[in-house]
Amino acid sequence: MTARLIMKLRVAAAIATTPDVLHLSLVHPLRPELPAWQPGAHVDLRLPDGRVRQYSLCGDPADRTRYEIAIKREEAGRGGSTWVHANLEEGSLAHVSAPRNNFPLVAEARRSILVGGGIGVTPLVAMARQLVADERDFALHLCARSAVHAPLLAELRQVCGARLETWFSDEGRRFDPRRLGVAEPGTHVYACGPERLVDAVRDSLAAARWPDGQIHIERFQATVDENFKAEPFDAHIASTGTVLHVPADRSLLDVLREHGFSMASSCELGVCGACECGYRDGTVLHRDSVLPLSKRQDRMTPCVSRARVSVTLDL
Ligand code: FES
Known part of the structure; x- marks a missing residue:
């Protein structure tokens, strides 16, 4: 990249x-x-x-x-x-x-439901503007402590009109993701905000058997798995056959750079996607919050993700 x-x-x-x-x-x-x-x-x-x-x-x-x-x-x-x-x-x-x-609108969606918590509403504001311009069906749920603490509220009211529903906890109103019901064909949900909110949306939709492809989540914090124990593994470079050893205490990104690969990166936390690269064989332990399931079969983020025993990289 x-x-x-x-x-x-x-x-x-x-x-x-x-x-x-x-x-x-x-x-x-x-x-x-x-x-x-x-x-x-x-x-x-x-x-x-x-x-x-x-x-x-x-x-x-x-x-x-x-x-x-x-x-x-x-x-x-x-x-x-x-x-x-x-x-x-x-x-x-x-x-x-x-x-x-990393969080695009699905062009062919028939209806879009946007759920934003606090500052997580920012990408949804741009989405709402686009959906209005394209005359497409959508609703936006904005969750915040209060109207005073709701970012970009004036803009959202102007852009969305009646399609905006606010959930301010100081008014006793909390968004319950179960209200999204069961999946309709062509309906896509986009959620961005604090971990608690996006996890609740994801879990509720999964329980209601929404297809993964209709759920779109953006996180702005790395997910932390306290039980994860990093193990060493080997990275095979497909173009040259070189094998690089990645010790338990180093990232694949660091090892690649040390061996002369000019890898882009930004967050180095697994949330931005800047370091994304392709792989073929191997069991990858995906530890990022950015790649959708549909990409995880052949793409990985070497800043945080690792492999079990070995992986072959498309480099
Ligand atoms: S640098 Fe951001 S996901 Fe790897």
């Missing part, structure tokens, strides 16, 4: 959409248009110390003049959001990658 274009963009507007969410509009200082993107896409924001964070685009995909992202300040996070809140304001410059999409 090739590295993505990195652009130095100017913050054209920085507006607090809730007490702890900053809504940024980013434009190119010289060019009138930015690379095109589709709803569900995210960009990487590169911090001055080299750290990289992913943020979903929440603007209008038809508007090529700007990228819009919304960032929640997470005091207990890894420091990216607090840096953004402290340092980015109108006129600031930020290093931003071209968009990448």
Whole structure:
């Protein structure tokens, strides 16, 4: 996978959409248009110390003049959001990658049900804009602590109208995924938000026997399996026959780089998909939160995923 274009963009507007969410509009200082993107896409924001964070685009995909992202300040996070809140304001410059999409809308869906929790609603805002523009059937469920803490609520009300249903816990309203019922042909569910919400949606739909292909989940945190014990394995390089040994305490991504493979990466947590590569033989232990089941037969994320005994990589 090739590295993505990195652009130095100017913050054209920085507006607090809730007490702890900053809504940024980013434009190119010289060019009138930015690379095109589709709803569900995210960009990487590169911090001055080299750290990289992913943020979903929440603007209008038809508007090529700007990228819009919304960032929640997470005091207990890894420091990216607090840096953004402290340092980015109108006129600031930020290093931003071209968009990448791991969470696309299904073009042939007859109906789309969008479920967003808190800041997880950001990719769904772009989806809703597209669905309105395409005159397609959809509903959006927004879950948050309160209206005050619901990111981009004014935009959502304007875009969705009566198709927006809000679930604010301070009003005693909590979204129950069982209300989604059984799968209708052509109906697709998209969920993004805190682990508890997306797990509840996934489990409820699985219990109601929804086909996997009609469930689309995006996580913005790595899933943690405390019982996982990393074991060493061998990686065979298909093009050369070389065998690389991956010790238990190192990632496949590290070992590939050490042997001269120029592998792209971003989150290195299994949530962005930037390091994705193909494989053929072997039992892969998928530990990412980004690849859908339909891709796991022949694609893996070497930043976190491993193999049992050996794997042959399409490199
Ligand atoms: S670098 Fe993000 S999934 Fe591997």
